[in-house]
Amino acid sequence: xxxxILDEYTKHHGSPKYTVEHYDLALVIKLASNLLDGRxxxxxxxxxxxxxxxxxxxxxxxxxxxxxxxxxxxxxxHHRMVVSLPTPVxxxxxxxxxxxxxxxxxxxxxxxxxxxxxxxxxxxxxxxxPVGASTWYPCNDHPSHKSTYRFEISTDAGYRVVxxxxxxxxxxxxxxxxxxxxxxxxxASYLATLQIGRYQEIPFDQGGHLLAYAVPGSDLPVRxxxxxxxxxxxxxxxxxxxxxxxxxxxxxxxxxxxxxxEAQGLSIFGKNHLxxxxxxxxxxxxxxxxxxxxxSLTPGRWKDIWLNEGFACFSEWVxxxxxxxxxxxxRARTAWQMLKDLxxxxxxxxxxxxxxxxxxxxxxxxxxxxxxxxxxxxxxxxVMLREWTATHKHSTVSTPMFAELLCRYAPESRVQPILDAxxxxxxxxxxPG
Numbered sequence: 001x002x003x004x005i006l007d008e009y010t011k012h013h014g015s016p017k018y019t020v021e022h023y024d025l026a027l028v029i030k031l032a033s034n035l036l037d038g039r040x041x042x043x044x045x046x047x048x049x050x051x052x053x054x055x056x057x058x059x060x061x062x063x064x065x066x067x068x069x070x071x072x073x074x075x076x077x078h079h080r081m082v083v084s085l086p087t088p089v090x091x092x093x094x095x096x097x098x099x100x101x102x103x104x105x106x107x108x109x110x111x112x113x114x115x116x117x118x119x120x121x122x123x124x125x126x127x128x129x130p131v132g133a134s135t136w137y138p139c140n141d142h143p144s145h146k147s148t149y150r151f152e153i154s155t156d157a158g159y160r161v162v163x164x165x166x167x168x169x170x171x172x173x174x175x176x177x178x179x180x181x182x183x184x185x186x187x188a189s190y191l192a193t194l195q196i197g198r199y200q201e202i203p204f205d206q207g208g209h210l211l212a213y214a215v216p217g218s219d220l221p222v223r224x225x226x227x228x229x230x231x232x233x234x235x236x237x238x239x240x241x242x243x244x245x246x247x248x249x250x251x252x253x254x255x256x257x258x259x260x261x262e263a264q265g266l267s268i269f270g271k272n273h274l275x276x277x278x279x280x281x282x283x284x285x286x287x288x289x290x291x292x293x294x295x296s297l298t299p300g301r302w303k304d305i306w307l308n309e310g311f312a313c314f315s316e317w318v319x320x321x322x323x324x325x326x327x328x329x330x331r332a333r334t335a336w337q338m339l340k341d342l343x344x345x346x347x348x349x350x351x352x353x354x355x356x357x358x359x360x361x362x363x364x365x366x367x368x369x370x371x372x373x374x375x376x377x378x379x380x381x382x383v384m385l386r387e388w389t390a391t392h393k394h395s396t397v398s399t400p401m402f403a404e405l406l407c408r409y410a411p412e413s414r415v416q417p418i419l420d421a422x423x424x425x426x427x428x429x430x431x432p433g
């Protein structure tokens with residue numbers, strides 16, 4: 001029987017039948033040969049009566065699987081690895097899977113380009129959004145499921161591992177180093193990441209809450225490019241509410257990247273992003289804003305991607321005004337003028353998988369927020385946003401949930417037409433105001 005499709009945007013990823021409450025990943029990675037030897041312990045809670053567990057795992061082989069200590073069979077069905085359970089697990093009950101897996105991890109090339117595990121010139125980068133997590137660990141790969149994590153990563157001596165969460169242990173042997181991180185706040189699978197390189201730590205004077213990692217000799221350009229990071233964080237905390245995680249880490253890889261990448265509690269930049277020019281600074285602000293919008297508050301369905309990208313784009317404009325680069329209203333009008341000259345054939349609130357990362361989703365999503373700010377007034381708008389981030393901290397959200405909150409700040413007759421026009425109509429509305 002075919003598996004139930006959880007999300008039409010990522011049909012072969014994720015299962016609604018269970019959730020993983022905790023992942024414990026112990027990986028040995030040999031960089032020269034790009035070999036991964038992994039052990040994954042998954043603490044699973046059944047959401048329905050469960051006879052088997054369908055996992056996403058791409059390009060790697062499960063060598064052995066046990067459930068509650070009993071050996072179980074694994075087979076491939078419908079693009080998933082399926083673990084047969086020794087006895088049915090009733091809805092609400094928990095079970096533990098232990099998986100030994102190995103192979104040579106590779107990026108998965110699909111609709112959104114190459115995703116997941118990527119070999120750098122000297123190290124490893126992991127980019128999970130939207131379906132890259134399965135290139136390096138077995139998972140229920142969908143943002144509607146959030147889990148805590150423990151990562152124990154052993155790799156070649158002289159290389160630093162950076163992962164989500166707090167570093168709780170670091171051990172050295174003659175040829176290897178082991179790094180242990182704990183991600184205590186719930187996290188969607190696509191936000192789990194692993195960065196490996198010859199990185200050194202570059203602490204900023206922010207009480208240990210802001211750290212950067214880059215290759216030796218990068219201190220001055222990294223400190224220069226991220227000199228405004230603390231001011232951005234203070235601004236966003238005033239506007240959006242407290243920063244939702246224990247710390248924030250920056251990884252600067254010694255390669256050029258087309259775009260930066262955000263993960264939970266950290267962001268990854270290329271050496272080409274080390275600039276004080278606006279184009280680089282807006283990306284720094286954008287990735288930081290995702291910690292609130294996307295990482296703490298995560299869309300439960302990919303069709304609501306504007307709740308990530310529209311909010312992060314709007315945050316760029318907020319910082320632009322605060323930094324005296326360009327007023328928010330002027331940023332909004334510039335975006336509107338650009339959109340006016342582009343095809344108007346996208347529905348931002350449900351753009352379809354091929355267009356979910358289209359720049360029009362970012363810009364029109366941001367303009368929807370600008371229109372709401374004009375309608376509510378700036379003070380009331382930010383009160384609403386702070387309630388949004390506080391109420392749904394570390395959980396999943398949707399456009400209807402956002403609309404419901406808006407109706408507590410203004411009559412539905414005032415706010416719903418704004419959402420309908422900007423998010424659910426192809427035609428570009430007039431500029432707000």
